[in-house]
Amino acid sequence: MEKLDALLDEWEDTETLTRKAFIAIKDHIMAMEGITLxxxxxxxxxxxxxPRHTNQSKRNLFAMADVxxxxxxxxxxxxxxYEDMITDPxxxxxxxxxxxxxxDGYCFDLDEYDESAVEYIKTRLTEAFKSAVAES
Structure with a gap:
């Protein structure tokens, strides 16, 4: 993923640490098995x-992490x-x-690094991944 690496190489983090938050989210996604990116x-x-799980046939992704x-x-x-792939307790x-x-979907916005918010999003990513695995 040359373009992803290029983004991370040129992105100078600020005091908001959004680069750090993105890397935590990216690493969580990339640790999932059976996905394509x-x-x-x-x-x-x-x-x-x-990210998309190889089992998915109805949708092209199970999450979208945007910078x-x-x-x-x-x-x-x-x-x-997607709204039907996660909960938001x-x-x-x-x-x-x-x-x-x-x-319909849910979006979680971060304008600064917040460990509890990043963990909450990672939990949603895991939920969406499990929903994608179950999809046929």
Whole structure:
């Protein structure tokens, strides 16, 4: 994933530590077995990491971890999931009607590193991964 590596190499983290948060999320995704990854780079707009489990036949991804790049000095994250693939017991996410590839989804935004928020998102990633594994 040359473009992903290039992003991480050129991204200088600020006091918000969003680069650190993205790396924690990326590493969690990349540790999952049986997935493929798509990385969509749109400099000045977003960088999108899109994992898909090989069992998935109805959808092209189970999550979308975006680095929002409208201001490269103040990047922030938006991690989104299909509504029916996760729970949100603490109601941390924003429900986005038809916002994820035309389906309802939840997005969790981070504008700074917060360990509990990163862990909450990683738990949602694990849920979405398990839902994707079960999909046929």
């Amino acid at each position: 798509e990385f969509n780079a749109r400099p000045g707009v977003s960088y999108s990491l899109r 929002i790049d409208d201001d490269p000095k103040e990047r922030w994250l938006s991690v989104c999931f 603490d109601e941390e996410g924003d429900l986005i009607p038809e916002g994820l590839m035309g389906d």
